[in-house]
Every structure is written in C-alpha cells, then in structure tokens.
Amino acid sequence: MKPSVAKSAQSKFTNERAELRKHYFLDSYVVIAPRRSFRPDSFSRAAEPHKLVMDHCPFDHNTEHAVWQHPRGADWRVKVVRNVFPAFSPDNPKAFGIQEVIINTPDHFSEFSDLSVSHIVEIFAAYRQRISELSKIDGIRYVLIFKNDGPVAGASIAHAHCQIFALPIIPPKIATESDALNHHWDLHNTCAYCDTIAWEEQQKVRLVSHDKHFVALAPYASSHALEVWLLPRRHINKLGELHADEIQSLAIIIKKITARLDASTISFNYIIQESLDHQDHHFVIKVEPRTTKFAGAELGTGIEVNPVAPEYAALWYQGKTTD
Numbered sequence: 001m002k003p004s005v006a007k008s009a010q011s012k013f014t015n016e017r018a019e020l021r022k023h024y025f026l027d028s029y030v031v032i033a034p035r036r037s038f039r040p041d042s043f044s045r046a047a048e049p050h051k052l053v054m055d056h057c058p059f060d061h062n063t064e065h066a067v068w069q070h071p072r073g074a075d076w077r078v079k080v081v082r083n084v085f086p087a088f089s090p091d092n093p094k095a096f097g098i099q100e101v102i103i104n105t106p107d108h109f110s111e112f113s114d115l116s117v118s119h120i121v122e123i124f125a126a127y128r129q130r131i132s133e134l135s136k137i138d139g140i141r142y143v144l145i146f147k148n149d150g151p152v153a154g155a156s157i158a159h160a161h162c163q164i165f166a167l168p169i170i171p172p173k174i175a176t177e178s179d180a181l182n183h184h185w186d187l188h189n190t191c192a193y194c195d196t197i198a199w200e201e202q203q204k205v206r207l208v209s210h211d212k213h214f215v216a217l218a219p220y221a222s223s224h225a226l227e228v229w230l231l232p233r234r235h236i237n238k239l240g241e242l243h244a245d246e247i248q249s250l251a252i253i254i255k256k257i258t259a260r261l262d263a264s265t266i267s268f269n270y271i272i273q274e275s276l277d278h279q280d281h282h283f284v285i286k287v288e289p290r291t292t293k294f295a296g297a298e299l300g301t302g303i304e305v306n307p308v309a310p311e312y313a314a315l316w317y318q319g320k321t322t323d
Contacts, residue, residue: 016034016309018031018032018033018034019031019032020303021220021221022221023219023221024192024195024196024219024220024221025180025181025183025184025192026176026177026180027180028221028223028302029221029303030221030222030223030303030304030305030306031303031304031305031306032221032222032306032309032310033305033306033307034307034308034309034312057108057157057158057159058084058157059101059103059108059157059159059161060106060108060159061106062079062081062103062106064081064082064084065081066079066080066081067080067081067082067100067130068080068126068129068130068133070122070125070126076106077105077106077119077122078102078103078104078105078119078122078123078125078126079102079103080100080101080102080103080126080130080164081100081101081103082098082099082100082101083099083100083101083163086098086099087099088165088166088167088168096139096168097140097165097166097167097168098134098137098140098164098165098166099163099164099165099166100130100134100163100164100166101161101162101163101164102123102126102127102130102145102161102162102163102164103159103160103161104123104160104161104162105119105160108158108159110160111149111160111258111262112147112149112160112258112262113255113258113259113261113262115160115255117248117251117252117255118251120251120254120255121247121248121251123162124239124247124250124251127145127162127239127272128239128240130143130145130164131143131145131238131239131240131274132240134164134166135166137166139168140166140167140168141167141168141169141170142166142167142169142170142171142174142276143164143165143166143167143274144164144165144166144167144171144271144272145162145163145164145165145271145272146162146163146165146269146270146271146272147161147162147163147269147270148163148269149258149261149262149267149268149269149270150265150266150267150268150290151267152267152290153267153268153269153290154269155267170276174273174276175276177273178275178276178279178281180192181193181279181281181282182279185280191235191280191281191282192282193231193235193281193282193284194235194282196217196219196231197215197217197231197233200215200217200220201215205311205314206218206219206220206310206311206313206314207314208228208257208313208314208317208318209253209256209257209317209318211249211252211253212233212249213232213233213234213245213246213249213250214230214231214232214233214246214249214250214253215230215231215233216228216229216230216231216253216257216317217229217231217314218310218311218313218314218317219310220310222306222308222310222313223288223304223306224288224289224290224291224292224304224306225289225291225292225306225307225308225313226261226266226289226291226308226313226316226317227286227287227288227289227306227310227313228257228286228287228313228317229284229285229286229287230250230253230254230257230284230285230286230287231282231283231284232246232250232282232283234246235280235282236282236283237274237275237279237280237281237282237283238274238275238283239272239274239283241283242283250285254270254285254287256317257287257317258270258287260316260317260319261287261289266289266290266291267289267290268287268288268289268290269287269288269290270285270286270287270288271285271286271288272285273285273286291307291308292305292307
C-alpha cells in the first residue's frame with residue numbers, strides 16, 4: 001500500500017468521534033475512542049524491555065523434574081515443570097488445583113516470537129498434552145493456559161514461558177460466555193463464533209490475517225487496544241481437535257501477531273479458551289495487549305474505553321499504517 005493510501009485509510013479510523021459498541025453476543029459494551037490516542041507505537045514500553053538481564057533466572061538451564069518435555073534428555077526445547085509458588089496446589093483443600101509452567105525455550109534471550117514456526121508447534125503440543133492429562137484428574141473442572149508476555153502483562157520472569165491453571169471450578173468469565181453462546185444457539189441455531197467469522201469476512205475491515213484454516217480478527221467491540229482473536233474455520237471445541245496443518249497455520253499467524261507487538265515493545269497476554277465439557281462451543285485464542293490502565297470510568301461502569309479502533313488495529317498488524 002502506498003503511503004498516501006495508507007494515511008488516508010488510517011485517518012478514517014483515527015479521526016472519527018467515539019462510538020459505543022456492543023459485543024457480538026455478550027451483554028457487554030466498550031467505547032471506541034480513537035481521538036484519545038491513535039498511535040499504537042505510543043504504547044511502547046521502551047523503559048520496560050522484555051529481555052531483562054537477571055542475576056538468576058530459574059528457567060535458565062532448568063534442572064527441575066519435568067512433567068513433560070520435548071525432546072527428552074538434556075537438549076530439550078520445551079519443558080513443563082510444576083510452579084514452585086502456586087496459588088492452587090493439589091495438597092491444599094482450600095485452594096485445590098495444579099499450576100504448571102511451560103518453559104518455551106532454554107534460551108533466556110529469545111522472545112516467543114523469535115522462535116521458529118516448528119518450535120511454536122512443539123509448544124502447542126505441550127499445551128495439548130497437559131490439557132489432556134490434567135483434565136483427567138478428579139476434582140479438576142477447567143484447564144486454562146495463558147501467556148503473560150512482558151512486565152506490563154504480569155510477567156515476573158523475562159524468560160519466555162506460559163502458565164497452566166488446572167482449576168476446581170468453572171471460571172465465572174468462561175461460564176458467562178458459555179451461557180451467552182448457548183443463548184445464541186437457542187435463538188439462531190448457529191455458533192456465535194462461526195457467525196462472527198462469516199460477518200467479519202463480509203465486512204473485510206477488521207481481518208488481521210487469514211488462510212484456509214484460521215482467521216485472525218480485531219473484534220468489533222475490542223476491549224483492549226490491538227486485541228486479536230484467532231479462530232479456526234472448522235467448528236471445533238478443543239485445541240486437541242486441531243489437525244497438524246491447522247496447528248501449523250495457527251503457529252504461523254500467532255508468530256506474526258506477537259512479533260508485531262514485540263517490535264513495538266508492547267506487553268500482551270494470550271489466553272487459550274476451550275469449550276466446556278458437554279458443550280459445543282468454538283475454540284478461540286484471545287490476544288490482549290496491555291496498553292492502558294483502567295480508571296474510574298471503567299471500574300465504575302464496567303464499560304472499557306479503547307483508544308485504538310479495531311479497524312485501525314487490523315491495518316497496523318498488516319503494516320499498512322504510517323506510524
């Protein structure tokens with residue numbers, strides 16, 4: 001895209017007045033207020049780099065017993081260990097659960113987005129294996145995998161890693177979404193996420209990336225600036241149901257998205273969200289950059305203010321903006 005065309009396209013989404021938008025299927029709202037701050041690069045945390053030098057990193061040359069690793073032996077590339085400072089533990093009846101850490105790489109200075117596509121595929125293999133194993137444990141009702149990347153996203157250790165929470169409850173946020181998805185099924189006899197993919201592909205203004213297996217989009221009512229959802233085109237419930245070529249597509253797309261955020265030193269979280277057992281809900285990964293802090297308006301109303309229009313976010317991820 002020529003600079004003049006890019007500037008014209010982005011100005012359409014950065015100079016408009018604020019707009020109240022409703023979520024696709026939840027009873028929640030956001031205010032898209034692009035005039036507040038329309039340059040994602042202004043969110044960079046240059047003083048808070050991800051690649052921190054630490055006197056001692058517990059993940060460097062980790063020798064703890066692995067609950068899973070690939071490959072086996074000293075030359076591992078991905079390793080799963082128990083969290084040594086858990087909030088949930090199997091021997092605590094007041095907060096029963098299991099917490100694990102997925103060490104993405106032995107290299108302290110590699111970002112997640114620096115890893116090869118084949119290495120990221122191995123990380124997703126770890127996700128699949130641990131979800132399968134932990135879900136079999138009596139008393140575990142939901143397994144959540146998430147990544148805190150960067151200090152603003154809650155990463156206390158710079159070394160690239162993800163976390164696993166195996167919980168004795170259905171998280172209320174997941175339960176609320178599940179109820180809303182069921183309500184959508186009752187009304188339309190369709191999947192809300194499948195409908196979202198179809199609608200966004202018709203709209204064509206919030207698509208971040210897509211291929212024959214996956215769609216990445218900046219949701220219409222994004223709660224976070226630069227938020228992205230990654231959705232398989234097939235209606236599947238679990239990460240473990242993805243075929244090898246779908247995992248490959250997912251790894252390629254998530255590498256591109258996280259690389260764009262890392263290039264601007266923007267901290268982010270991503271969350272692996274599976275369907276509840278005995279439900280038929282669409283698997284999704286949600287990437288939520290951490291660019292702003294909640295203030296009184298958000299805390300008092302529950303309505304979040306997003307200073308970056310998702311239409312602009314899609315252009316930004318594609319490298320079609322001039323800033």
